[in-house]
Amino acid sequence: GANYGEDLAVFEAVHGSAPDIAGKNIANPLALLLSAEQMMRYLGDDHVANHIKHAVIVLLTERRHLTPDMGGTATTTELTDALVSEIVH
Numbered sequence: 556g557a558n559y560g561e562d563l564a565v566f567e568a569v570h571g572s573a574p575d576i577a578g579k580n581i582a583n584p585l586a587l588l589l590s591a592e593q594m595m596r597y598l599g600d601d602h603v604a605n606h607i608k609h610a611v612i613v614l615l616t617e618r619r620h621l622t623p624d625m626g627g628t629a630t631t632t633e634l635t636d637a638l639v640s641e642i643v644h
Contacts, residue, residue, distance in 0.1 A: 610641035
């Protein structure tokens, strides 16, 4: 999510506490990555923002490397690695 003030903005992955999955490498990093996409747009770098958003859309559309909360079996690391790979291609 994004919080915009007069002179600054704060970007964060809005979520609750999840002590039941701490240390299990199964957290879904997409909220954090989409917050980064919003931040890049705020900073005026639409090129990078578009790459992040496109990578997320591709993985969700193709249902690749999904974490358990989305019905998949991928780890946080696997999903993140797949997103990075999609962004740099």
